[in-house]
Amino acid sequence: MQQPAHGSIVQARRLRKVYRGANEVEALRGIDLEVERGEMVAIVGPSGSGKTTLLNCLSGLDAFDGGQVVVDGKDLSTMSDRTRTAYRRDHMGFVFQAFNLLPVLSAVENVEIPLLLQNVNSRDSRRRALEMLETLGLAHRATSTRRSRRSSSSCSCA
Numbered sequence: 001m002q003q004p005a006h007g008s009i010v011q012a013r014r015l016r017k018v019y020r021g022a023n024e025v026e027a028l029r030g031i032d033l034e035v036e037r038g039e040m041v042a043i044v045g046p047s048g049s050g051k052t053t054l055l056n057c058l059s060g061l062d063a064f065d066g067g068q069v070v071v072d073g074k075d076l077s078t079m080s081d082r083t084r085t086a087y088r089r090d091h092m093g094f095v096f097q098a099f100n101l102l103p104v105l106s107a108v109e110n111v112e113i114p115l116l117l118q119n120v121n122s123r124d125s126r127r128r129a130l131e132m133l134e135t136l137g138l139a140h141r142a143t144s145t146r147r148s149r150r151s152s153s154s155c156s157c158a
């Protein structure tokens with residue numbers, strides 16, 4: 001099994017991603033990257049330089065055309081789509097620019113979904129989700145839905 005270099009949590013080697021369509025776009029051209037465990041990294045660059053593409057490939061959200069991504073010793077390039085999805089569910093967290101909350105669910109239901117998908121029983125999932133909202137000072141919003149928040153404020157999010 002592939003092992004990461006000492007202390008690294010994410011490694012990319014010669015990562016390549018091509019979008020194919022009317023025009024072929026080589027979005028990643030042989031990216032090498034290593035992130036140490038506990039390290040905080042910001043990826044900056046002009047619009048269109050490939051930041052989102054890189055993050056999608058590093059996190060297994062998107063497949064790539066060449067090279068290798070190893071996360072915590074696991075080689076994403078050799079995983080099936082199904083295995084990669086399960087690995088993402090169990091080991092990764094994302095904060096998207098668009099929050100991607102499910103609008104028909106309440107705040108606490110949105111938070112507990114990943115636990116339910118991991119077959120944590122509903123009682124424990126709910127308890128842990130409420131604890132998390134409490135930690136973040138959001139307990140008072142636990143039963144809010146996007147719809148109820150909208151109708152109670154003048155927010156008009158795109």
Ligand SMILES: Nc1ncnc2c1ncn2[C@@H]1O[C@H](COP(=O)(O)OP(=O)(O)OP(=O)(O)O)[C@@H](O)[C@H]1O
Binds near residue numbers: 050053
């Ligand atoms: N689904 C797609 N199909 C075709 N080309 C794409 C697709 N997604 C991104 N691209 C192209 O790949 C390149 C990298 O795009 P990407 O979205 O990764 O850049 P970015 O750095 O995240 O940009 P931004 O700062 O605007 O978010 C760009 O040339 C973009 O037009």
Ligand SMILES: [Mg+2]
Binds near residue numbers: 051052
């Ligand atoms: Mg982007």
